[in-house]
Amino acid sequence: MSSGLSRRSVLQAAGIGTALAATGFSLTACSSGKTGGDVGSAGKSLAPFPTYVPWTMGPTPDLPATDKGVQAGYKKYPGNLVEAVPEKPGDGSKITIWFSSWNTTPLPRGKNQFLKAIEEALGVELDITVIPAMEYDKKLTSLMASGEMPDLLQIVPAANESQFVLARCQELTDFISGDNIKKYPNLANIPTYAWTTAGRFAGKLFGVPIERPIVGHQHIVNQEKFKAAGLLVPEVGGIGVDEFTEGLQQLTGKGKFAIGAETGGAFGFNAWMPHFGTPNLWSVKDGAFVNYLETDEFQAGLEQMVRWQQAGIFRSDALTIDGQQAKTEFLGQKVYSRVNSTIDYVNVAKQLKGQFTVDIALPFKPSNGASPTHWLGGGTYGNGYTVVKKAPKARIELLLRVMNALAAPFGSKEWELFNYGVENVHFKRNAGGDPVPTELALSGGDGPDSLPIKYIAAAPVPLYVAGQPEAVQRQYDFQQKVIPIGVRSAELGLRANAWTESARGLEKQREDAMKDIITGRKKLSDWPKVIEEFKRKGGAKAAEALAKEHEAAQKA
Template identity: 50%
Template sequence: MTSGISRRSVLQAIGAGTALTATGTALTGCSGGGSTGADIGNKGKKLAPWPTHLPFNGPKPNLAPTKAGVQAAYLTYPQDLVRAVAERPGDGKKVTAVVMSYAAPPTPLAKNKLHQALNKALGVDLQLTIVPPDQYVAKLSTMMASGDLPDIISMNAGGYFLPNEARFALSQCADLTEHLSGDAVRKYPNIANIPTYSWEGMGRIQGKIYGIPIERPLPWIGMVCNRDQLESAGIWVPEVGGLKAADLTKGAKQLTGKGKWAFGAANTGEFGWLAHAANHGASNMWAVKDGAFSHTLESEELRAALEQMAAWHKDGLYRADALSIDGATSATDMENGKIAIKTDSVWLQDLARRTKDKFTADVARPYAPANGAEYHHWFGNGYFSYTALKKAPKARVELLLRVVDFMSAPFGSKEWELINFGVEGTHFERGPGGAPEPTELSLAGENTNTLAVKTIGAAPQVIYPYGFDGDTEVIKRHHAWQQDIVPTGIANPALGLRSATWSTKATTLDKLRADAINAVVTGKRPLSDWGGVVKEWRSKGGAKAAEELAKEYEAAG
């Protein structure tokens, strides 16, 4: 049985996992329930300390990480893998889990050698319910309502908020505070390796810990580019603020024409607004001043960004039919050299692999905007999803935590290799540098992508040339971009805070924002109307959410 899964999709899943959307949708971290029911907030509650961070003492990276957020980078695959789990975690009993996957369904357990190998290593009978994204919210909502829950539940995957998620966690999920808070996490060293920013992004509920985050790096959205094209137009300047907006526009015009455009866009992403808003000094979704919250939609900096984007669109520097194409088409445009710059999650290794030697994949550094603002990179959430556990006796919860701990084994460990590549000789062979190379069985569909177990637990990510060991220059470029960007990074101050209003209104408010940005950029609505957009956004829940966030922010200290 084959699923038609390509080497590209397998290696992309192994390396990058599933990236958060580049639209800004549901990325504030303010999850919760409706307007009635138990209080989900942290105001007035004793806040449990976050788990003590105990970094894995594994293979030394070639390019060092920083405490501020630059990732560790490896130019080659580690030769001496270590054991990250001392004992098999399971007791032979069945463990059930619900996870989300963008891939085709895997082969059944009875024929799936990867699933069988994981079950043997875990010491449990792991039974998976794998749900595609378009059914994820409905499936979990049904489970929540029925009470027929699996042991392990992947929550908030990919930014999909669930109705009454926080109240569901309070009523039906295990309080993990006594198991993970502070030094208690030492019992689970791989979970302890998850950085604090991931826990903060996930947030507490009533001051307690109800999940384990699936880490994602802080450096997030960037202007991924065809560096060769930018060099040809004289607009490749590898320093923050080294290129003036006027010069960028002049070069972009040189790159546009005859079926090519300087800037990529699609029916999601609002013409790359995330990068351009940050470039113009706008706050990362929310801003807090003297304890009061305001949204970036209310800022003059965002208006300046929209003015610049609208001017580029008027000049034809975006694809004219951008809003009628999907993200996959836009990605193909970049791979084929039709666009030079595309605002996206930065995973240069994947782009370099797809394009091979067609062009040099890099990330354009921020330009100096016309409004004279100081650039700030918008850090991401720091997590893709979080894992909640069904309420159970203490011994059962500890078993499930051992399973999650195993699945969180770090890069450079034998467990990580099994989770990400499978069994040597079955799912991969060693390449010339010792790096795992997927076999036909893996490429045909028996891989970690289809099995989706990395939403149960996952190691903090590193920069590494998955699947093409030896291509060190792309790793160096990715790491260099992070070194330039991270010192300018700002976090969303609403991450981890609880707002009941935002949890119920986010979808409506995000659509309102997206529609308005698209209308202004394409010239269908004048920028002078933006005050009305903000007024409508506030009246439909934005103002109330800001009030709730302010109270939570104060409680968090």
């Protein structure tokens, strides 16, 4: 989607070129690839996070949001959409953008009606590179090393990303901190938890978060099967783990599996561990940072997952299954549950054609005597954020106005455009007034799915499933029960070189170790060696550095 390919060969040589070359842009040279130094905030003045100002012009939700993070629920689509961006934000200039996509390759500029519509709404020319999500980490790392920088860049956690941001991206403190954000009311509508997860860099603000439901991962189930096995109970801890396991065994056999698992995610551990009272990733005890790997609760959860694998509840070839196959098998009822996000729950509900009812199982009562909890997410897409290329003040304000428009809330005309496209082209309305995507938008490479501009800026995600008010109610009820017992990781929003430099490697070490033990390649008795390796490879230094950052943040 580029107006020029004059530097394509340079980018390909740097490893940045993509199979989506038709959607690429000509990057503009920025500063050299130097690092940003100490990214931590300890000992520095801390910029205030943006003031939260909820949007009040839109429809009243059928199910109200809570200040703890329960999503607002809408059982039907708003009938009267309002205008959230009264003036076009752009000045006709070109904006270069990078973001990822999980979906169909977009049609090129001359054939892409969605691109034309959003350019008209924004008042700018968009020069966009869309990169397959599975390649984004690699391409982003190459970009950061190349000395290149688009105007707007989606950041996902990657090695040295914090140093890159500090060295090469625009500091936004004077533009968005505190009440400054009120100049951009749709960005001010983003809840504080998302801003705190995007965090500070050396005490300053650089990133604009892409909000996502804070409830995090959950055990998404086939309601009919789980109800028949007695596994759906009305309250947290309403069923013991042994009874829960018996029900899972009833559902397993003859080529069917109670719990779906795949190559990523370590058998859905982030749903099971909190049932045993395991703290979320990093917790603080007497001022010290403790990683969940070090806790007895984590080992108790791991032991239960080993039992499930030995009983055949997880398929023996789970680590050969990719994400798409895992979802297909859930929809096709080869597996009866999966661990994933609220976004996945909504997408499954939309894709089902009456085969079964999608639901969520509440945490069971563990065998170790702990009180079950629930791990909350960071409240952003992949704990990521959007950064801005360094530029004069007027240019930064333009880019922020564009992001403000993209963050138009649910119930606005702009939200409908950015999320559904153009009526009678990308969607049509059903008898109930819900937007229904056309084949062009679903698989034709023209529409919000293939060109997900929402990965640059977005409104808080509404809890809405077209034509399925019951699915909305089930998810809302689940959130009301688990968010009050939910725990966030203490490291969210904190930055320390010792952690940013080792986090990805430690994550892989943990995942590999869990897979080895669950599949029987190693023994549970080897777990203390895993903890020792974690500390030796950077975990101990990360804990010390994060503790200092946490102490500094508490003084803000």
